[in-house]
Amino acid sequence: MGLEINFRASHVATQVGAVVLLVTFLLYVVGFATNGWAYSKTGSIKKGLWKICLCSNGSFGSKTCICTDLIEKDDIDLPDWYKAVRACAVIAFLFLIWTMGCTMMSMFITLKPSIRLASIAFAIFAGAFILTAIVLFRVKLFEGGGDDIYDLQYSYYLCTTVVVIIFVILIPLLVVGHIKTQSNLAAVGIAHQGFVISAPGHTAPSYGQQGMAYPMMSYPTEHGYTGVMYPMSSHPVGYGHQGLPYPITSYPAGYGRHGVLNPITSHPPEYGNHGDANTAI
Structure with a gap:
């Protein structure tokens, strides 16, 4: 089946879900890569998943920050929980990419229900790993009186927003799109790659x-x-x-x-x- 036919056969919920997924991915990339996960209340330290920045106030209210990579070396002892947050964030990033790939395939390349189900599963895993990362980061950052030293910043809240979008908007749209697309294929009697699709009240494709x-x-x-x-x-x-x-x-x-x-x-x-x-x- 051609690209246009596959796109027209896919339900509008899947198409809207693809747009939401793109926006979600962009938001997560910003939160994932920037250095605003936490900052000290004195304003002298900013933390991201990959860098730490030491800031000082300059003239006329300006602030100068010098950032260094958060890697294991003599002057930086990276705790295990920080490594775990990073790992969850990276895995979630990969799952979001796979979700986008399967969603695009289901809209333009193939109408196999397994591809739509895979995109739903990948979205669930992506949301679960992002949720694990933000919860673990918050708990460990504020552990032992850390809430008196640090506050959470924009990168953390972007990733939190991504979790909400995934579970409240994206996954429901993909689920509805899968169900409606399946019903639509049955209604019009499309048999794809040897699979006969039928529904009550509709005539299934003829057999050769x-x-x-x-x-x-x-x-x-x-x-x-x-x-x-x-x-x-x-x-x-x-x-x-x-x-x-x-x-x-x-x-x-x-x-x-x-x-x-x-x-x-x-x-x-x-x-x-x-x-x-x-x-x-």
Whole structure:
């Protein structure tokens, strides 16, 4: 199925979910990478997941900060809980990327329900790991009187907002999109990659040779020679020689010599010599 057909078959909830997912990803990248997870109440220290900054007040109220990477070295002893927060944040970042990949695939490449379910699962895991990271960071930062020294800052609150968006908006949209897309495919009778989809009150796709399901584009298909189903693009087909279907363009066609169907373009045909169809002018 083409990109346009897959996009039109996907439900609007999935399409809105893709937009929400993009915004969520951008917010998380900012919170994940910047140095505003915590700052000291004196304003002299700023902490991120990857850097720590020492700041001093300059002239005219300006502030100058010198940042250094938070890596294990002689003057920096990085605690295990900080490493755990980092690990959870990185895993969540990967899950968000996989969520975006599966969501785009489900909208443009394939209508397999497993891809939509995978995007939902990846979104849940991403939210769970971000939640673990922010809870662990807050608990350990304020442990032992740390709340008298530090306050949380914008990067932390961005990641908190991302968690809320994932669980309150994104996941419900992806779930509704999956359910509605599945129902829509069943309603229009699309069989994709050999899977027959049916729903109560709707007619399932016809079967071709050996009971295999063949996808259709827009209109129902007819059965040709030996029961093999031939798809058509816009108009019903007629039966010609040996029951093989021949497409027509706009008006019903007449049958030519030996029962072979001759298509016409604009007007009903007149019959000429030996029953051949001649296009009327």
